[in-house]
Amino acid sequence: MASFISVPLKKSSEVDLVKPLSKFVTASYPSGEEQAEYLRAVEELNKLRKNALGRPLDKHESSLEILLRYYDQLCAIEPKFPFSENQLCLTFTWKDAFDKGSLFGGSVKLSLASLGYEKTCVLFNCAALASQIAAEQNVDNDECLKAAARFYQLASSAFSHIKDTVLSALNREPTMDICPETVSTLSSIMLAQAQEVFFLKATSDKMKDAVIAKLANQAADFYGEAFKQCQYKDTLPKYFYFQEVLPVLAAKQGIMQASAELHQSILAKQKKHFGEEIARLQHAADLLKTVRSRYDEYVSVKDLAEKINRALNAAKKDNDFIYHDRVPEVKDLEQIGKAALVKATAITPPLSQKFTDLFEKMVPMAVQQSMSIYSQRKAETVNRLVGAMREATNLCNGVLASLNLPAALEDLSGDSIPQSIAEKSKSIVGQGGLQSIEKLIKDLPELLTRNREILDESLKMLDDEETTDNELRTKFSQRWNRTPSGDLYKPLRAEGSNFRNILDKAVQADQVVRDRYNTQCDMIALLCKPENELTAAIPSANPTKTLQGSEVVNVLRSLLAQLDEMKREREVLEGEIKAVTFDMSTAFLKALAQDGAINEEQLSVSQLDQLYGSYNQKVQASLHRQEELLGQVQTSHQEFASLKQSNSEANQREEVLKKLASAHDSYVEICSNLREGTKFYNDLTEILLKFQNKCSDIVFARKTERDELLKELQQSIAREPSAPSFSVPAYQSNPGAPTPVPGPTPAPRTVFPQQAPQKPQAPARPPPPSFNPQAASTPPTGSTAVGPPPTNNPPPVAPTSQAQGPPYPSYQGYPGFYQMPMGFNPYAYGQYNMPYMPYQAAPGQGGYPGAPPAGPSYPGYPQQQPPQQQPPQQQPYYPQP
Numbered sequence: 001m002a003s004f005i006s007v008p009l010k011k012s013s014e015v016d017l018v019k020p021l022s023k024f025v026t027a028s029y030p031s032g033e034e035q036a037e038y039l040r041a042v043e044e045l046n047k048l049r050k051n052a053l054g055r056p057l058d059k060h061e062s063s064l065e066i067l068l069r070y071y072d073q074l075c076a077i078e079p080k081f082p083f084s085e086n087q088l089c090l091t092f093t094w095k096d097a098f099d100k101g102s103l104f105g106g107s108v109k110l111s112l113a114s115l116g117y118e119k120t121c122v123l124f125n126c127a128a129l130a131s132q133i134a135a136e137q138n139v140d141n142d143e144c145l146k147a148a149a150r151f152y153q154l155a156s157s158a159f160s161h162i163k164d165t166v167l168s169a170l171n172r173e174p175t176m177d178i179c180p181e182t183v184s185t186l187s188s189i190m191l192a193q194a195q196e197v198f199f200l201k202a203t204s205d206k207m208k209d210a211v212i213a214k215l216a217n218q219a220a221d222f223y224g225e226a227f228k229q230c231q232y233k234d235t236l237p238k239y240f241y242f243q244e245v246l247p248v249l250a251a252k253q254g255i256m257q258a259s260a261e262l263h264q265s266i267l268a269k270q271k272k273h274f275g276e277e278i279a280r281l282q283h284a285a286d287l288l289k290t291v292r293s294r295y296d297e298y299v300s301v302k303d304l305a306e307k308i309n310r311a312l313n314a315a316k317k318d319n320d321f322i323y324h325d326r327v328p329e330v331k332d333l334e335q336i337g338k339a340a341l342v343k344a345t346a347i348t349p350p351l352s353q354k355f356t357d358l359f360e361k362m363v364p365m366a367v368q369q370s371m372s373i374y375s376q377r378k379a380e381t382v383n384r385l386v387g388a389m390r391e392a393t394n395l396c397n398g399v400l401a402s403l404n405l406p407a408a409l410e411d412l413s414g415d416s417i418p419q420s421i422a423e424k425s426k427s428i429v430g431q432g433g434l435q436s437i438e439k440l441i442k443d444l445p446e447l448l449t450r451n452r453e454i455l456d457e458s459l460k461m462l463d464d465e466e467t468t469d470n471e472l473r474t475k476f477s478q479r480w481n482r483t484p485s486g487d488l489y490k491p492l493r494a495e496g497s498n499f500r501n502i503l504d505k506a507v508q509a510d511q512v513v514r515d516r517y518n519t520q521c522d523m524i525a526l527l528c529k530p531e532n533e534l535t536a537a538i539p540s541a542n543p544t545k546t547l548q549g550s551e552v553v554n555v556l557r558s559l560l561a562q563l564d565e566m567k568r569e570r571e572v573l574e575g576e577i578k579a580v581t582f583d584m585s586t587a588f589l590k591a592l593a594q595d596g597a598i599n600e601e602q603l604s605v606s607q608l609d610q611l612y613g614s615y616n617q618k619v620q621a622s623l624h625r626q627e628e629l630l631g632q633v634q635t636s637h638q639e640f641a642s643l644k645q646s647n648s649e650a651n652q653r654e655e656v657l658k659k660l661a662s663a664h665d666s667y668v669e670i671c672s673n674l675r676e677g678t679k680f681y682n683d684l685t686e687i688l689l690k691f692q693n694k695c696s697d698i699v700f701a702r703k704t705e706r707d708e709l710l711k712e713l714q715q716s717i718a719r720e721p722s723a724p725s726f727s728v729p730a731y732q733s734n735p736g737a738p739t740p741v742p743g744p745t746p747a748p749r750t751v752f753p754q755q756a757p758q759k760p761q762a763p764a765r766p767p768p769p770s771f772n773p774q775a776a777s778t779p780p781t782g783s784t785a786v787g788p789p790p791t792n793n794p795p796p797v798a799p800t801s802q803a804q805g806p807p808y809p810s811y812q813g814y815p816g817f818y819q820m821p822m823g824f825n826p827y828a829y830g831q832y833n834m835p836y837m838p839y840q841a842a843p844g845q846g847g848y849p850g851a852p853p854a855g856p857s858y859p860g861y862p863q864q865q866p867p868q869q870q871p872p873q874q875q876p877y878y879p880q881p
Contacts, residue, residue: 004135007128013093041358068352075349079364083115089701097177116169127158152194159187160344185229192222194342213263214339220256251295258284275325281312370600401661424664433528440674447681458692523663
C-alpha cells in the first residue's frame, strides 16, 4: 500500500521581536522589577521563535512541541500587546508552502503586519509537521498506529481551524496554501488518513469483519471527498504537490473500497451467502485491477490483489461444484455500513503540554485599556472634588479681600502695617517675589516651542511616507495592494490633531495668566519691598481705637477664625482624596473571564461611587458651611463699617490694603498656575515623545513592508511572459495530417516571441526552369535561353491529396553561404517527382543547374528512381508569375 501523504512546511523570514516589544514594555510600565521581568520575557519569546521557525525541524514529537509552545505563546500575548499596523507594528513574511517559484521570480510570499497572520502560518506548520511525523510511523507497531492517528487528527483539526479563521485574521487575500479551499482539502486528506490508520489498527487487532468493513468503507468515503475537493478546485491542480496527491487519493479510495468488499465478503460467507461473497470479491478484484492499471507507479496492491484473487478463485470453485448459489449484480448488493472514528475537533489553546506563559503577570490589553479609562474617570472625580474646594476657597479669599478682612480689624491704629499684610509680604518675598514668576513665565514659550517641534516632526514623517505610498499606488495601480497610508494613519492624525488643540488651549491659558500678572504686578512689587517702604506706601488715617473691644469686632474675628479652620480642613480633605487607591484590575479580569468582555463604565462608576461617596458629602458640607459663614461675615462687616469714621484718608488706606491682599492671593494663584503649566508642558513632552516613537515605528515598518512589496512586484514582473502568446502553425498541430515519408531531419526552428528587426530580403526567386532530362547531363556553357519550354519536358502532375510541407526557409546570401540545390527537399512529403540537382560551388545564388550525371550525386541519401511513366501534368513548385 502507498505511503501516507504529508504536507510541506512554510518558511518564514527572520523578525526581530525584541526591539518593538521592549520599547512598548518600557513605555507602558514603570521602571522596576516588573518591567525587568517583562523585558526578560521578551528575550525568551524571541529565542522561542528562532527555535521554532529559524532552523530545520526534525520529524519528531519534540520539534512539534516547540512549534505548539510558540503558537500557544502567540495566543497568550495577543490580548496583552496592541499588535496592529498603527500601534505595535511587526511585519511577518511567509512563503507559500507549495509554490516553488521560478529561477528569477522566486517563491510567492506575503508580508503582513498582523499577529493573526503569524498565528495562522505557525498553526499551518504545526499541522504540516504533525502530518510528517504521522507519515513516519511504523504501521506494524500498535503504539505507532495510535500516535499516527493522534497526529493526523491534530493536523486535520488545525487545517480546519485555519479554514474558519484565516480571512478574519488577515483581512485580505491570503496566499494559496492557507486559503480556505486549500486548507479544507488538506483537512479532508488528513481526516481520511486518520480513518485509514484506525482501519489498519482494527485489522491488526483482528476485530470483527463487519467492523473492519465499516471502517474501510468510511475511509474510502473520506478519500473520495478529498479527491473531489482536489479535483474540482480550479486553483489547486496547478500545484505540483496536488498533481502528485490526486492519483494517490484516487488509488486509496479504490483500495479502501476493495478492502471493505473483502471483509464484507467474509461476513457473507459466514452467513452462507456464497453468491454475495463471489460478487463482492469480484467487485474488489475489479477495483484493484483499475488501481493497478492507472496508479501502479504510486501504490502497490500486489499483496491485497493476490489475497482477493485467491479468495475469489476458492469461492468460485466451491460455488460451482457445491453450492450453485446465484451471483447477484454489484448494484443489487446491500450497501456496506460506515463507522467514522475520527473528526476535526476545535483548536483550544494551550495545545502544548509544557506551556508556561512568559507574560503571565501582564494583564490583557482589554484590562489595560479599561484600567486607563478608569484612571481617567478617577482623575476626573478627584479633580472635580478638589477643584470645587479650591474654587470655594478662592471665592472666600476674594470676598474677604473685598471687605479688607482681616486687615480692617488689625488696622485700628490707622498708621501701622496690619499684621496680615506683613505676613503676606514675607510670604511673597520667601517664595522669590517677582523674579520667580518672571522666570516661570520666560520658560513657558521655550517649553511650548519644544512640544510644537516634536509634534510637527512626527506629523511630517507621516506626511512623507503617505506621499511616497500614494506615488507608488499611482504607479502600480491595483498591484499596490497594501493598506493605504491615509487610512492607516487616521488614528495617529486624530491623536496629533488633539495634541495640537491642547497646545492651542495651553497658549490661551498662558496668556490669561500673563495678563493677570501684568494687572497685579505693581501691587506684588509693593509687597516685595522692605517693611519701612511698604509702611510709607500705605496711606495713614485717623485711628479707630474706639472699636478695639466692640462686640462686632469680636464677632468678625470669630467668623474669620472659623473660615481659617475650614480652609485647613479642606487641605486635609484634599490630601485624603488624592491618597485614595484601589486596584481595579482584579475586577476587570474577573469580568473578562466570566463574560468575555468588560463593561468598564458600569464597573468604574460603581467603584468610584463607593470610594468617593463619603468624600463628596464632606465637600458639599464644607461648601454649604462656607456660604453660611460668608453671609454672617458680610452682615457683621456692614455693622462694623457703619461704626467706623468715614473720611477720604480712611477710604484710600482701606483701598490700598484691599489691593495688597488681592495681590497676595493673585501671586499665590499665578505661581500655582505657572508651576502647573510648566509641569503640563514637561509631561506633554514625554507624551509627545512616545507619540513620535509610535510614528517612527510605524513609518519604519511601512518602509520595510514597502521594500518587501516592491521586491515581490519585481519578481512577479520577472515571472510574466515578455510577449503575447502566439498560434502554432496548422501543419505542426494538425492531428489529421498524414505521416511524412522518412527523410532527413530538418534543422530546428526558433520561434521569436517578439518581432525581430527587419533584414534586407533576398530578391524573388525566378520561376523554375524547364529542362530536358536527356540534355541535363552536360552542364550549360552559356546563358540560359529564354523562351517557351521544350515540348519534351515532362507534363505537370496533378497535386496529391497530401498536405504540402513548408518550403525550406530562404535567407539573404552572404560570402561563404551556399544555397541548397533546388531539387533538395528536407521535408520529403512525396508530392514532387523531381531529380536532385548537382551542388553548385559558386557563392550566392547562381543559375539553375542541369540534371546530374549518371550515378549517385549525394552519397548517403536514398536516390529517387526516375519515373517510368510521366503524369499528364506537373504542378510547379513555385508560383508562376
